[in-house]
Amino acid sequence: MSAYVFHFGGGARNDDPRAKDKTITGGKGANLAEMAGIGLPVPPGFTISTEVCAQYNTAGKQFDADIKAGVAAGLAHIESATGRVFGDAANPLLVSVRSGARVSMPGMMDTVLNLGLNDVTVEGLAADSGDARFAWDSYRRFIQMYSDVVLGVDHHRFEDALEIAKEDNGYYADVEMSAENWQKLVGEYKAIVAEELGRPFPQDVHEQLWGAIGAVFDSWESERAKVYRKLNDIPADWGTAVNVQAMVFGNMGDTSATGVAFTRDPATGEKAYYGEWLVNAQGEDVVAGIRTPQYLTKAARERAGAKPLSMEEAMPQAYAELAAVFELLEKHYRDMQDIEFTVEKNKLWMLQTRSGKRTAKAALKMAVDMVGEGLIDEATAIARVDPMALDQLLHPTLDPQAPRDVLAKGLPASPGAASGAVVFDADTAQARAERGDSVILVRVETSPEDIHGMHAAKGILTARGGMTSHAAVVARGMGRPCVSGASGLSIDMASRKARIGNREVAEGDLITLDGSTGEIMAGEVPMVEPELVGDFATLMVWADKHRRMKVRTNAETPLDCQVARQFGAEGIGLCRTEHMFFEAGRISAVRQMILAEDEAGRRAALAKLLPEQRADFIAIFDVMAGLPVTIRLLDPPLHEFLPHGDAEFEELAEVTGLGVDHLKRRAGELHEFNPMLGHRGCRLGITFPEIYEMQAQAIFEAAVEVALKSGEAVVPEVMIPLVATKKELQILRALVDRVAAQVFADKGKTLDYLVGTMIELPRAALMAGEIAEEGTFFSFGTNDLTQTTLGVSRDDAARFLNPYVDQGIYPRDPFVSLDIEGVGQLVELAAERGRKTRPDIKLGICGEHGGDPASIAFCEKVGLDYVSASPYRVPIARLAAAQAALKA
């Protein structure tokens, strides 16, 4: 037997651990082997390993003799388990060919069902099953699927032919088609294929099989798959496996069915079976949205007020068997399972199981519930929740008090709320989102080709499809609110208009979706701020218990500080002072300061700013109530504050009494060719010490005032930006110390404080040992450190960074996720050298990376004391820090 082909089901013994290893047999194959192994009814089959995918795609799309022999042996296994023979005229074996990567990937080839049918075997299937209608129905499905996914014939041609056939016969639904009708349609389908391809539909069953296997491997390199891989950080070398499995038939009449189910509600996390099924149907019928699926349980049907019987009511025996499987699988996998099954003449068959995708809310509830049920421990619960998914819960939701102008209602397919302009196709969604618009993608139904548009959209609305439709599943995975199956929605692509309920909505009109209720509303509905309560709060408490690093926030307004504290921030890692300079009423004093001809002029302007800055810091120290606050002295190049346009210059001329021409000349003098590397950061403090003096004075006066008022210790951490040399820090530290001493003497109160530096230049990282002699803390400013190490300006990178990531030059945008290989080395080295000089040096990170889970894991590894993230990312950082500590 080939080392690359693994048998499952039908009593196949498989002790090879590779058979159940997702990296080898893919998620689908590994779980089929696992289910068969614990005695569940799985149709027999075999899996060709993911390793063959890479071989095939590099070896000129060829299969070697070993694989050919492996597939032949696999077929023999299915034949002996089923007692059927592939290609046999009287007793034909039919198989499905299914893709399956390590993680489920919408970009991969669609499954081909009923493979092995041809003009001869169809007669055998008809005779053997005693059901000619079923046999010809299966054959027409097979021709359509195979032609569409393997041969590349547009499926619309087949759908149109079916529509015409029904019209000609005066039928309304597919079920009215007779055996003869299907047989005639098969003839038409074959003619379509011959016309499109210039050769007949393949009758040789082995040719069919190898065509499908090759198509699965080809699909790994499809554009769709590549887009999905990029969005989800899936490496290109993983490859997909191919599963070939005996068919079982859900389309053999009213005792047969097919369905999908979750062991718990994937939207809310509620411990209740949840799913959809269809009588007398096959495969994708449930998710394709062609027929409206029925509810799985009686309770769900009654809650929805639906008429068609639930599976629990219509097939009590098969349902009871299924429920027992749910219980067994949850205990076995210790996680919520997403299941696909088929019932053939009252016999249940399991076709797939995997850990189910879930919303952030459901992930939290399930994790917390399962700890309560004793199914998992706290550490596992922490590992279960994707920190980035919490983002969904950290965004505003619709204000329950706000009036809602409800146009129509669909299914609440993915929770959360979104407002945006209506767009009708994925490309438009992407284009408008790139221009900064919020858009809602409105489609009849979505398909994998729409992925980029779904990603770009704030919310998704479809007319068709149930809770397990493509739109619903993908939206939940992406954390986009989604309303699916809105029967009150119709779209006219020609005029680019839709009717929602009884109103017309044109492309570009604003609507609001509530993915938790299914409501579609006109206009923009106001939102309210999120709160950290319930399961979310519980998991955060566990995370805090298991993490080592502190989590601070980057904030500079009292409001941001308040939000961050509510989300659990334990201090401020970066308080930028320049934003304070822009405030109305101050900017003209700032401009006066910048444009002053001499020190005296600057000091006069700074004197006006001092009380304002002091008030800022008082407000921040008040909110932070004794928690550490790192304040960065002025950093940006001064010309960023200069007036723009004549009106602003005229206004400034009036305030300062200086002429417009004079001001313009001074502004011109401040122009820089390369401001990122120009007169900024501590260079401002070195050349205009009075600026930093004013800021230090404001900080210490505020700290003393708040300390006296509150009785709490206030320990300001004064941070000097863009230091490259020890000498810079030495000079500026002396300045800060001098001002502090002066303030303490004046106020008769002394406080502890720290002076430290940002490490954001490669030279600073290299010289960290020396620099640590002057500073008691380092904060890694990884935004600038990335710019200066890569020699890439963040503001100019948009033009080339995407192609760079596409070609794998950088695995991810290095401004989003730290370039651990490169920039990471500098961080590691600076931490090491800093600690050598000053063993108790405080180390933190304050770049954007402080809120990125992968970067946080790196910070844990290097042993930083804290990470600092923007307020809404604080819970993400808390969870990521706990996961990192647990992994360490």
Ligand code: ADP
């Ligand atoms: P996907 O990865 O898109 O879910 P699957 O390979 O799971 O694709 O196939 C989709 C559906 O096709 C399954 O849910 C099942 O209903 C049907 N199917 C696949 N293989 C078989 C089979 N051997 N017998 C019957 N139905 C099958």
Ligand code: MG
């Ligand atoms: Mg599936």
Ligand code: MG
């Ligand atoms: Mg910087």
